Amino acid sequence: MNGMLASAWRYRRFIASSILAEFRARFTRSRFGAFWMLAQPLAQVAIFSFVLSGLLSARIPGVPGPHAYVIYLMAGTLCWSLFADVITRCLTIFIENGNLIKKISFPRVSLPLIVVGIALLNNGALLLAIVAGAVLLGHSLSLELLWLPLLMVVTLALATGLGIILGVVNVFARDTGQAVPVVLQILFWLTPIVYTASILPVEYRHVPDLNPLTRLVQAYQDILVAARAPDWIALVPLAGISAALLLVALALVRRAGPEMADVL
Amino acid sequence: MTSEILRVQRLGKAFLRYSSEWKRMAGWLGMAQQPLDRHWALRDVTFSVARGESVGLIGRNGAGKSTLLKLIAGTLRASEGTVTAHGRVAAILELGMGFNPEFTGRQNALHAAGLMGIHPDAIHAELAGIEDFAAIGEYFDQPTRIYSSGMQMRVAFAVATAFTPDLLLIDEALAVGDLSFQAKCFARIETMRASGCALLFVSHSVEEVVKHCARALFVDAGALRLDAPSREVANAYLDHLWGHARGPAPAAATLPAEFFGSTGVERFTTRPFYRADEHRWGAGGARIVDYYLESEGQSYPSPVRSGARLRIVMQVRFERAVEAPVYGLLIKTLDGIFLFGTNSAIAGGGAAHDAAAGDVVGVEFALPVGLNSGAFLVSLGVSVTDASGALQPIDRRYDSILLQVVHDQPIWGLVDLGAECRILESTARVDG
Numbered sequence: 001m002n003g004m005l006a007s008a009w010r011y012r013r014f015i016a017s018s019i020l021a022e023f024r025a026r027f028t029r030s031r032f033g034a035f036w037m038l039a040q041p042l043a044q045v046a047i048f049s050f051v052l053s054g055l056l057s058a059r060i061p062g063v064p065g066p067h068a069y070v071i072y073l074m075a076g077t078l079c080w081s082l083f084a085d086v087i088t089r090c091l092t093i094f095i096e097n098g099n100l101i102k103k104i105s106f107p108r109v110s111l112p113l114i115v116v117g118i119a120l121l122n123n124g125a126l127l128l129a130i131v132a133g134a135v136l137l138g139h140s141l142s143l144e145l146l147w148l149p150l151l152m153v154v155t156l157a158l159a160t161g162l163g164i165i166l167g168v169v170n171v172f173a174r175d176t177g178q179a180v181p182v183v184l185q186i187l188f189w190l191t192p193i194v195y196t197a198s199i200l201p202v203e204y205r206h207v208p209d210l211n212p213l214t215r216l217v218q219a220y221q222d223i224l225v226a227a228r229a230p231d232w233i234a235l236v237p238l239a240g241i242s243a244a245l246l247l248v249a250l251a252l253v254r255r256a257g258p259e260m261a262d263v264l
Numbered sequence: 265m266t267s268e269i270l271r272v273q274r275l276g277k278a279f280l281r282y283s284s285e286w287k288r289m290a291g292w293l294g295m296a297q298q299p300l301d302r303h304w305a306l307r308d309v310t311f312s313v314a315r316g317e318s319v320g321l322i323g324r325n326g327a328g329k330s331t332l333l334k335l336i337a338g339t340l341r342a343s344e345g346t347v348t349a350h351g352r353v354a355a356i357l358e359l360g361m362g363f364n365p366e367f368t369g370r371q372n373a374l375h376a377a378g379l380m381g382i383h384p385d386a387i388h389a390e391l392a393g394i395e396d397f398a399a400i401g402e403y404f405d406q407p408t409r410i411y412s413s414g415m416q417m418r419v420a421f422a423v424a425t426a427f428t429p430d431l432l433l434i435d436e437a438l439a440v441g442d443l444s445f446q447a448k449c450f451a452r453i454e455t456m457r458a459s460g461c462a463l464l465f466v467s468h469s470v471e472e473v474v475k476h477c478a479r480a481l482f483v484d485a486g487a488l489r490l491d492a493p494s495r496e497v498a499n500a501y502l503d504h505l506w507g508h509a510r511g512p513a514p515a516a517a518t519l520p521a522e523f524f525g526s527t528g529v530e531r532f533t534t535r536p537f538y539r540a541d542e543h544r545w546g547a548g549g550a551r552i553v554d555y556y557l558e559s560e561g562q563s564y565p566s567p568v569r570s571g572a573r574l575r576i577v578m579q580v581r582f583e584r585a586v587e588a589p590v591y592g593l594l595i596k597t598l599d600g601i602f603l604f605g606t607n608s609a610i611a612g613g614g615a616a617h618d619a620a621a622g623d624v625v626g627v628e629f630a631l632p633v634g635l636n637s638g639a640f641l642v643s644l645g646v647s648v649t650d651a652s653g654a655l656q657p658i659d660r661r662y663d664s665i666l667l668q669v670v671h672d673q674p675i676w677g678l679v680d681l682g683a684e685c686r687i688l689e690s691t692a693r694v695d696g
Binding site for chain 2: 010011013018021024025028100101102103104106252255256258259261263
């Protein structure tokens with residue numbers, strides 16, 4: 001494991017420039033460049049707040065303020081988009097770089113690290129947009145925000161671990177690539193992002209709790225909506241699972257890596 | 265410090281096929297699964313490369329050359345055997361790997377060198393040298409997407425060779441850019457070699473291998489067939505290729521006067537211009553026992569006047585019955601460049617002849633010697649068509665005759681293509 005990380009460190013320059021390449025490809029030849037990175041999440045916040053708070057007057061039970069629901073929605077989105085972005089990118093990362101894997105000897109673990117870098121930058125932009133939106137809407141934020149990076153680490157560990165495993169499996173069984181987006185879509189609606197668990201009929205109220213992401217999303221919502229520290233005790237099992245998944249994923253890359261080059 | 269840079273021992277690579285990929289994956293979890301079959305792309309390959317040595321690797325498509333390079337480069341893992349390298353190995357399996365079209369040449373140089381695992385400080389130190397070698401001027405700071413493919417290859421080659429390894433593996437990557445850049449690429453490789461870098465070089469071009477490598481490996485069907493001086497390997501490879509060429513049935517040959525009365529005894533080695541270091545091999549069954557050269561009424565002329573008609577006659581003694589034998593001729597330069605080759609099936613036309621055991625057959629090739637002044641190597645051969653329709657050599661005598669040619673005009677190059685030149689009367693005159 002240490003060897004893997006040490007070799008990834010030797011390739012830091014390549015990892016950094018690959019992350020840069022993604023954004024350069026996205027923004028090159030566009031006049032406002034990186035502004036668009038912020039514009040998209042900003043527009044999302046603006047539309048949600050206008051439609052939901054302004055037109056539909058959506059409210060969430062127990063949280064006062066006209067814009068609480070917008071912030072609630074954005075908190076869930078912040079978590080979900082990081083999770084889904086990493087999984088979706090990891091899913092195809094080995095296939096897309098098949099030629100590179102076959103022809104150049106480099107640490108394969110750099111590939112998911114590139115994904116993590118790209119997803120983190122995207123997510124950082126979304127976070128900035130949310131904070132800016134919250135300030136504009138007059139929603140009070142607190143220093144509890146400082147917990148967010150820790151939550152992001154847990155989210156990243158979970159998504160990267162799962163993503164690498166799915167990405168490796170996808171090299172051999174391409175159905176994985178088709179199935180994962182469907183599963184992600186179902187998972188999205190099994191997570192209280194758009195709704196709150198309390199609005200569900202009593203007999204279904206326990207369903208989101210079966211989803212390990214629920215606790216994570218609720219922790220984001222605690223920080224951003226209710227300005228309180230997340231329930232860390234409740235998150236410990238998830239953090240443990242994430243760490244274990246990550247270790248399994250790295251072991252898998254080591255075990256299956258040579259065969260990946262054979263079939264790519 | 266050993267003088268050996270690479271040792272490959274009983275190396276083999278099998279690609280496994282499973283009835284289901286899920287079975288392959290179950291194997292990682294410790295549940296042993298029998299693969300449906302094993303395809304051995306390479307097996308039992310043993311050789312070593314000394315420091316600073318330059319070794320060519322030739323073989324047909326699918327022979328296992330690229331697999332071998334990938335195993336040495338470490339992108340594929342060996343199924344059996346070992347690869348031991350005493351130093352840094354760099355591979356150019358494809359030029360421009362990892363290049364991003366939106367990056368400038370400079371950024372791509374940094375990016376690609378990073379992908380090669382070069383330390384950032386070392387990359388920056390070499391950047392000026394890379395820019396200089398690529399020689400694409402201000403384009404170096406423009407995005408690569410606007411480059412011509414030749415320009416992109418220039419940058420890619422400059423990066424790939426900027427950091428001298430102890431062993432450089434090259435897979436067909438040198439056929440890049442214009443001729444002057446190609447020459448520059450080879451010059452750079454020569455410089456690397458001079459500083460102790462060994463080279464393992466895959467090419468379909470026998471001439472390139474003969475020109476740049478003293479030694480060559482011939483890989484066929486996943487096995488190392490021959491590890492020998494490159495001229496010898498080139499001959500074996502050409503033979504292998506020719507052996508599978510198909511053509512119409514050979515012409516019936518008539519014995520020329522010079523051979524009437526001959527008994528078919530071995531006189532080949534006694535003739536003028538015979539080269540003792542010829543390369544002779546074949547399955548046996550017939551032997552090329554004698555040859556005769558004639559031009560402008562002179563026997564065994566030296567030199568032959570360029571442009572004059574030359575008759576090359578070989579005498580073949582059959583030791584067993586051979587159905588429709590095919591006779592071949594090949595002319596090469598001293599450094600192995602293949603100038604011209606043909607065989608009786610191609611040049612002869614007409615009906616096939618069958619030879620019985622004990623037959624002595626004369627075969628004549630007559631051609632205008634359109635060559636520039638110099639010495640050339642003549643190879644002769646006789647082959648038989650096997651059950652699958654492929655040609656199998658019975659007796660081949662490569663580089664067996666040294667042909668001296670003199671041209672009465674100082675032309676350039678290897679051959680005289682018979683150019684004509686006229687001054688055309690001008691139809692308009694510009695006054696003033």
